[in-house]
Amino acid sequence: MSLPSASLPGSQGPLCLPQVLPPTTYCSTKPRKMAGPWACALLCGLLAATLVEATLSPTAVLSLGPEVIRERLTQELEKHNATVILQQLPLLSTMQNQPAGLLGSLVNSVMSYIVWLKVTSANIRQLQVYPSEDYQELMVTIPLDMVAGFNTPLIKTIVQMHMETEAQAVIQVQASKGTPTRLIVSDCSSSHRSLRISLLNKLSFLVNPLAKKVTDLLMPALPDMVREELCPVIEAAFDDMYADLLRLVTAPVALNPGSLQFDLLSPAIDGDVIQFNLVASLVNSEGKVSKWFNGSAGFLTVPTLDSIPVRLIVKYDLVNAAVASLLPPEEFLVLLDYVLPKLARQLKSSISAFNAKAASQLEATQMVKIRTQKSPEILLSQDEARVAQVIQLEVFATEKAHHPLFTLGIEAFSEALFYNSGDRFVLSFKGISSDRIHLMNSGIQLFNPELLKDVVTDILAAVLLPTQNGKLRPGLTMSMMKALGFPEVVWSLTKNALVVTPVSW
Secondary structure (H helix, E strand, C coil): CCCCEECCCCCCCCEECHHHCCCCCCCECCCCCCCCHHHHHHHHHHHHHHHHHHHCCCCEEEEECHHHHHHHHHHHHHHCCHHHHHHCCCHHHHHHCCCCCHHHHHHHHHHCCCCEEEEEEEEECCCEEEECCCCCCEEEEEEEEEEEEEECCCCCCCEEEEEEEEEEEEEEEECCCCCCCEEEEEEEECCHHHCEEEECCCCCCCCHHHHHHHHHHHHHHHHHHHHHHHHHHHHHHHHHHHHHHHHHHCCCEECCCCEEEEEEEEEEEECCEEEEEEEEEEECCCCCEEEECCCCCCCCCCCCCCCCCEEEEEEHHHHHHHHHHHCCCCEEEEEHHHHCHHHHHHHHHHHHCCCHHHHHCCCCCCEEEEEECCCCEEEECCCCEEEEEEEEEEEECCCCCCCCCEEEEEEEEEEEEEEEECCEEEEEEEEEEEEEEEEEEECCCCCCHHHHHHHHHHHHHHHHHHHHHHHHCCCEECHHHHHCCCCCEEEEECCCEEEEEECCC
């Protein structure tokens, strides 16, 4: 990480990060009485480390359990024709190329009786995904089940052998200077300990010794063949799986307008779980980033997956930003007597209770102006989600009036409901309460705004909420979870995040 530098007026050397130090404290590479260059270097290093740690705060975390990893890697192995590669293992040529010596003489004695030798069928059984001893690497065992056959002039039928072995891949985080951190297959091997070869059919006493010799030759050769022929396929399959996951994770989430864009901050391995630490940005309708979230405050608490196959945790400030893009500050003008005549009469009655003269000024074209001062804010807790809004409400006697009878400032709250509709994440506001009302301006006389609390709340419920819920109704398409094979999700809350998990698995 490069650090910005500057110089003090009249000083000679560069200064490290003067903007983060107190006004009277400076750090220069030029020796001074109070601090030398080593102290400066140490301080700069500490500041750099602090800034890096602050930067590496994910906005969202996607955790993939072993079930998802196993399924997606199995799919990629099928796409890369792994079983075809096994069927093409060069058994005969590998045996013929055994080194000279005792083993070489055994090869010569066997090869004179072998017409052909090859794998006739191959299968990959269910992969096993488990953590390494230090929980920093992911171990993937790939069980291989093959049937090989050889033909010999000694008998007319093909001699069949059942071969069972394993390939083991080690997945780890690769962090190289100058390149993005990523997950790779750091090692791939096949152990002699996992190899078992047995005959599938009964043989004559003439062929039994030959079959035994073929088995003796395959025992040391087969693990090397698996490593040389299949391990490159495993590495390529994992690379494609990883690239596919990155495409899936970084696919834009459509908003109206603009979109929400996730980017990979860093991958991580935690036990048998792959974790993608994500940052996010809001992109406007012109394709330009309008807000970054790579330095959002606070840290996400990521609990263990337990038996859940996949989970997405999203910070509350990102949820608020998405809501803000859908519900920017706006203004509503309502001819109350035409649109909501019952509320118009209720408002007039409430005003007349403290000022009959002012109430009489309200004509059939009386107008209410509702202005949201800023976008609604989602407040999360362990038990519920609430929506806070700061609203300004003005009442005009007629639609032609230039000045309102009065202006109220309102702090309103609603219940926030998160639910899924198909593969869409939907938020809606339920109910509204005017918790605090204060008089901002009055052209009639000073009065207690609490006297209007009920009618004001009813007006907001009738005008503001339907409009906002209409804009929220399209929701966000959860393409990430759907692409992982979980089209239906459920939502839960923590004190600072929204948690998304599959409905069933």
